[in-house]
Amino acid sequence: MPPYAYFRKQFMPLAEAKIGILTHALHYGTACFEGIRGNWNDEQKQLFLFRVKDHYERVHKGCRILKIDPHYSVEEMMELTVKLVEKSGYHEDIYIRPLAYKSAEAIGVKLHDLEDDFLIIVTTLPAYLDADKGVRCCTSSWRRVDDTMIPARGKITGIYVNSALAKTEANEMGFDEAILLNHDGHVSEGSGENIFLVRDGKLVTPSGSDNILMGITRDAVIQLARNELGLEVVERSIDRSELYLAEEAFFTGTAAHVTPIVEVDRRDVGNGEIGKITKELQRLYFDVIKGQNPKYLHWCTPAYSKLVQAK
């Protein structure tokens, strides 16, 4: 089955979906994108799309920042996504990549008076970070972009140069992932993940004003920690040195799931092993995203109708 895309108002094989080389978004990073997971539940022969509505609400927010006309309502984007996934017919975990972008084939740096378009790609994604073993991180020499430069609360393609600089620097120095500080020196996030620490038994995570992307996995983990584990969760600015003193640390993200951080700047986190709270949250999260926890089924959109399943 070839990968499919929704492009220029129709479903087509990904290989046929092409843009012109003058496309504004390609030159100036004027687009916002999403990453949405579809998680395969083998028992139910069903693909559950995780918090798809929240992802499209975030696309709409990004579009407001970039003056992009999203063309479709959140509900219409959800419907198109389910149709595309059904058409693609995967029986394994999938990754959905929507993109709202400045499609005008025009030179000139601006946001106004340019055509926009919206596309969706569905594909698979190999393990992004090692969620079983945990990851070794460094504090990046690159700082997170500030809201006054490019707002990090929008998932804006141009911002990802900041992330890519940090990620490659970390990998080339032998680490798995980078932790970026914001402009005032507080911990912001990973190159493509939010970060949590366990401090004195409480969960702490940078707040919305620390130049983070307001992660949907972050929100899910906060709710699971409070409601299922009875943990106190504090959203506040975090000092760099707290990374070295945390009992546990982990990343959250659509691509990264819940990934333990076992080392920061060549110091073990806690005793260097995956912590108890991290393990427990990982277990809860993996159950939830596969549609295996009835209490959180409202976060999971089944992609396959009974008709398709019966084929």
Ligand SMILES: Cc1ncc(COP(=O)(O)O)c(C=O)c1O
């Ligand atoms: C910079 C950044 N921070 C955090 C996240 C995590 O966000 P979410 O959990 O919504 O995928 C992502 C990934 O989307 C990201 O790119």
